Amino acid sequence: MTDRSGAPVVVGVDGSPSALHAVRVAAREAAARHRPLRVVHAFLWPMLGTPLGPVAAALPDSELRDEAGKLVQEAVDEARKVDAELVVSGDVVEGGPIPVLLRAGRDAALLVLGHRGLGGFAELLVGSAAVQLAARADCPVLVVRDEPRADGPVVVGVDGSALSNEAIAFAFAEAAQRGTDLVAVHAWLYPATPAFREAYGDIMPLVYDPQELRAEEERVLAEAMAGWAERYPQVRVRQKLVAANAARALVEESTGAQLTVVGAHGRGSLGGLLLGSISHAVLHHARSPLAIVRHRRGADAD
Template sequence: MTDRSGAPVVVGVDGSASALDAVRVAAREAAIRHRPLRVVYAFQWPLLGTPLGPMSAALPDAELRHEAGKLVAEAVDEARKLDSELPVSGGVVDGAAVPVLLRESRDAALLVLGHRGLGGFAELLVGSTAVQLSARADCPVLVVRGEPRADGPVVVGVDGSALSREAVGFAFAEAAQRGTTLVVVHAWRYPTPILPGEIVPLVYDPEELRAEEERVLAETVAGWSERYPEVPVRRKLVAGTPAPALVAESTSAQLTVVGAHGHGSLGGLLLGSVSHALLHHAHSPLAIVRHRRGRGTA
């Protein structure tokens, strides 16, 4: 799907407090994007024998489905409390969380997930579910972490790859929609051996290395400032590893943005320590942008 002009913001719910936090964030995201909100519950009981949140295993299937419908209705009501003009719909969809939300992402502008959950979204960020969705969803994924706030900058991590430039485009659009500053963070390290037997230069000029990293950072942002002249930009070059830098910047951010894959300092973002740090320690909602040919930044 390349034209997502009418695509909704989709949020997964399960009756947990974290899911209701996600609904509130998703409602705000839908409102600032002028898009409808869709609330989805992944109903797993008939397929996997997973309890419906705190519901008793003694309840028959029909009653469990009714309870799931009530949880969706509660979430829809919560969204409407925040914005009575926001178009909101909801549904109970058979299946496990990952396949259900992957299908929903095909026609979504943004997929919003809570930090923790029950039932269909249990252990969402502890196991592989968030990694799978972030790596495979057909739209950006927003994981609600920390204390959602309406002030503070949008922060984006970059590494010079094509994907990080796409993440920058998404972050510029977010900063413009929110009327806030964009902080572009690029972390770099002096040459050090990573693999056994790897050879690094014995002599190098730190100033030349820093100048090269400054160039990478400037090229990643180039063009976007012209497209979004109303967005104030702060470029931040950090000597060190990306995870601590991005976690620290997220403390004052209203949104942190990263790409699903990359190279250099942000390489393997969702497969190693950087993803672990951000998914478990970020102090703001985290947007993960995956490259998809023909897709805009939405």
């Protein structure tokens, strides 16, 4: 297992206003965690609009490379405006955004991305690229949209899975660090217990008792949250059980949140949260920064 005791916060930049906004957020996150900040630009000249030709041979010394260095330096300077004491480094790394950021995430405490970008990051959070980073990064991924709220709770999606527990752990740590409340949201649509879903999938039984169903879902939420209040007594917790689409429930809760936290995979109503329509709904419509948490390398069979 990688030692992350001195791991930096990593932020991907491309020169866009969205990326600079992500740098400011990443700087605040690094300062709050007492960690260094690493600014990374993925340098792939065809994605910068450079025509194929002899420039490739001289790429390290080209004007494009110099411009990439200036872009990173601008981001480093922006981070230092947030906190003059923050240790900040910047790197221009050759390669596509996805592999570059995945490598950077191996030794990171947190990977921060802007919602929209230019050049190589233009499609970073559209389609398969977002799924790749969220599902494969070895650290939590923080997707930044508008200016984060200074107040409001941390919201976390809960489904009773092992990965959901990791998301809960991250959310509690964030709430404690921010000095705010935690709202744990458990949503379901199918009238079946977790054991039934695990055995048979999301198959609706012909007959069910709504009260028994709700009691079972309450148990799932209570068990998932058990023990955390003792570990974080300073965090006030509100458990919210919702008979609704999970993505819709989380998007609605994100309206007043400082941060929304989800697991990269789950089961039941949160299963496949970062796949298909649910992932697009959360990534494109959450009204707060979104943290996506998955198993560390070695913690699963990937």
